[in-house]
């Protein structure tokens with residue numbers, strides 16, 4: 288099976304024993320408010336289309352060895368994993384620590400509890416003090432009397448990071464006052480919460496990616512910390528992406544209406560969407 292996946296992903300050299308990325312599931316495709324926004328009566332928030340129901344952005348990666356890696360744990364993390372019938376995960380990768388990407392953190396405890404070992408959590412080195420401060424009761428459990436997640440923190444910088452048998456090529460992108468970690472694994476790439484790639488970053492990934500999920504918050508009105516959908520489309524063009532998916536969407540974007548405005552090879556992601564990398 289490993290052999291098949293790797294051939295289909297375009298490997299020519301001898302990597303038959305090397306695990307590769309098999310499948311990506313979009314756990315959440317919404318911006319930080321989620322869609323619908325609480326109390327909002329707009330057409331998108333009131334839409335019956337399930338693709339207009341967007342939980343906070345996160346993806347699940349599955350390897351040829353059936354290892355599972357979650358990228359970010361937003362407030363609906365538990366609901367997302369139940370929805371996708373995920374019964375175990377092997378690692379978590381954090382792009383950055385904004386609330387919409389982190390605050391499902393406590394729900395990681397189910398995995399260390401059932402596996403009776405710490406869960407591996409990969410995050411940018413610079414994020415560690417902030418994580419420990421925000422979850423002080425987990426990292427300094429003086430008087431807390433509940434079940435706590437057991438976490439093995441593994442800091443990373445830009446460059447190659449090995450997670451569950453896969454090689455993550457990590458780059459940092461500007462995102463308002465912070466940075467967000469994007470990555471490329473095999474011929475798939477993920478970038479959430481960024482304003483733009485540098486020319487060097489574009490040059491280093493161009494022509495190397497088939498499928499990519501990247502954020503684009505809305506069509507108009509520039510945002511100080513997020514790229515707009517047309518900017519993300521241009522990024523896909525520059526990187527020569529074959530299948531580009533845009534997520535982290537606000538309620539200003541309806542799925543059907545928004546998709547109709549996109550160029551060929553580019554579409555809006557939605558909760559539950561699966562990218563089969565064997566295809």
Ligand SMILES: [Zn+2]
Nearest residue numbers: 319385387480
């Ligand atoms: Zn976000």
Ligand SMILES: [Zn+2]
Nearest residue numbers: 327329332538
């Ligand atoms: Zn709305």
Ligand SMILES: [Zn+2]
Nearest residue numbers: 383385462480
């Ligand atoms: Zn963010």
